[in-house]
Amino acid sequence: MSVTEDDAERGERQPDAGYRWRWPALVVVMVGSAMELLDVSVTVLAGPTIRADLQGGTSDLQWYTATYTLALACGLITGGRLGDIVGRKRMFLIGMAGFTLSSALCAAAVSSDLLIVLRAVQGLFGAAMIPQGLGIIKDVFPPRSLPLAFNAMGPFMAIFSLGGPILGGWLLEADPLGAGWRTIFLVNVPIGVVAGLAAFLTLPSDPPARAVRLDLPGVLMAAAGSLLMIFPLVQGREYGWPLWAYALMGGSLAVFMAFGRHEARRRRLGADTLIAPSLFRKRSYLAGTTVGLMYFAALSGFGLAFTLYLQLGLGYSPAKTSLTGTAMTAGIIAGSLVMPKLSRYGRRLFHGGAAITVAGLLALLWVMRMDVTPWRLVPALVVAGLGSSLMMGPYFALSLSEVEPHEMGTATGVLSALQQAGSSVGAALLGTVFFEAAAHGDSVPLAASAAFAVAAGMAALMFLAGYLFPAYRPDPTP
Numbered sequence: 001m002s003v004t005e006d007d008a009e010r011g012e013r014q015p016d017a018g019y020r021w022r023w024p025a026l027v028v029v030m031v032g033s034a035m036e037l038l039d040v041s042v043t044v045l046a047g048p049t050i051r052a053d054l055q056g057g058t059s060d061l062q063w064y065t066a067t068y069t070l071a072l073a074c075g076l077i078t079g080g081r082l083g084d085i086v087g088r089k090r091m092f093l094i095g096m097a098g099f100t101l102s103s104a105l106c107a108a109a110v111s112s113d114l115l116i117v118l119r120a121v122q123g124l125f126g127a128a129m130i131p132q133g134l135g136i137i138k139d140v141f142p143p144r145s146l147p148l149a150f151n152a153m154g155p156f157m158a159i160f161s162l163g164g165p166i167l168g169g170w171l172l173e174a175d176p177l178g179a180g181w182r183t184i185f186l187v188n189v190p191i192g193v194v195a196g197l198a199a200f201l202t203l204p205s206d207p208p209a210r211a212v213r214l215d216l217p218g219v220l221m222a223a224a225g226s227l228l229m230i231f232p233l234v235q236g237r238e239y240g241w242p243l244w245a246y247a248l249m250g251g252s253l254a255v256f257m258a259f260g261r262h263e264a265r266r267r268r269l270g271a272d273t274l275i276a277p278s279l280f281r282k283r284s285y286l287a288g289t290t291v292g293l294m295y296f297a298a299l300s301g302f303g304l305a306f307t308l309y310l311q312l313g314l315g316y317s318p319a320k321t322s323l324t325g326t327a328m329t330a331g332i333i334a335g336s337l338v339m340p341k342l343s344r345y346g347r348r349l350f351h352g353g354a355a356i357t358v359a360g361l362l363a364l365l366w367v368m369r370m371d372v373t374p375w376r377l378v379p380a381l382v383v384a385g386l387g388s389s390l391m392m393g394p395y396f397a398l399s400l401s402e403v404e405p406h407e408m409g410t411a412t413g414v415l416s417a418l419q420q421a422g423s424s425v426g427a428a429l430l431g432t433v434f435f436e437a438a439a440h441g442d443s444v445p446l447a448a449s450a451a452f453a454v455a456a457g458m459a460a461l462m463f464l465a466g467y468l469f470p471a472y473r474p475d476p477t478p
Helices: 003-011 022-054 060-086 088-107 112-129 132-140 146-174 180-186 188-202 216-235 243-269 277-281 283-313 318-345 347-367 374-392 395-399 405-439 444-468
Strands: none
Touching: 022 060, 022 088, 022 112, 022 132, 022 146, 022 180, 022 188, 060 088, 060 112, 060 132, 060 216, 060 405, 088 112, 088 132, 088 180, 088 188, 112 132, 132 146, 132 405, 146 180, 146 318, 146 395, 180 188, 216 243, 216 405, 243 277, 277 283, 277 405, 283 318, 283 374, 283 395, 283 405, 283 444, 318 347, 318 374, 347 374, 347 395, 347 444, 405 444
């Protein structure tokens, strides 16, 4: 039986108009996303302390984060497809339980090598949990309320993508649990237990797809292609971008081309596929993949360059850096508050957000020519954050507007994988721009200006890419 024949039967289920727990379900999904987004970057801040305590090698500093990122990226597409097959609630609970347990084990690690292995396990369970979120939201919200749910989810992800390092820095400095670096993992345990119980009680059960089998060759090819792409992006700058880094990325493209031919062949034979080919015939979804890759690349790269600018260029402490960065987070929150009244504008709202983001980044470049103080940075950061929020608000509603329920797991798995790829690309690109400019004799502020100018250019490209979205307006929320 082909994937679409069986899954379409599951896809006929519409959200229950009398379902009482849709807003608690949305909160549970957002908590799961917050746990994952925080753990993506938190070991970057804690790395030196962890290595000293566990007596690890110099390269372990990179691997504390790299193993998590690589495992997460390699498993996201498969995790999304498993949600289609065995049920999104079941996969979310498995991912949440495994993520929570592996967090506790990371906190108890007695050696650097063990922590690296456990970080990979944590990433795999994150890959099982994260792709289910958007599918669950689309399952439980009726069409007229769906834009409001997506509008809440988008800025939330932007806040934690940008604010994760800020929260991680506070946890390390405040040490509320008195456990040193282990606090960054221990904090996941009570949150995961409560969120897992809430998920069990509030998420709707969805039946497994009958007679659908996981495409194991496709799983291996997708994982291999993701690994070959993400590994050089994560590690390439550390090694000075050697030839093998470019060779691996070229090999990734070859593997993904072979994967596409494999999926098309299975589709012709009527066999189950890992990715629903029909997704890539939907203009809105193709636009979403393009825009999402650029958005998370710009956001991640800007966050890295801004942190380097404040600490290396202005001599700010981690605490002062975190406090200054909250201005952009405040802008994102402000955008999310006005989003319900603006959601009906759809693509126009996205374009407005992109234009405001460009204006905020250009204002930041202008402020950097003055005698910089945190208060002078605040207005530009708030504007950039506001624009970022207004872009991300309608993003999911626009990207998934044409996706059928039986395609949702695959669709969100691919979008999540692209988020990770975009974050790695952005950190690699803007980090390279920053360090290359500094290596050629430019001051840190000039190097940062070059990186911020690239981020502004990426936001301008997103404005143009927004025209790929259909002129679609989500129904206004009642």
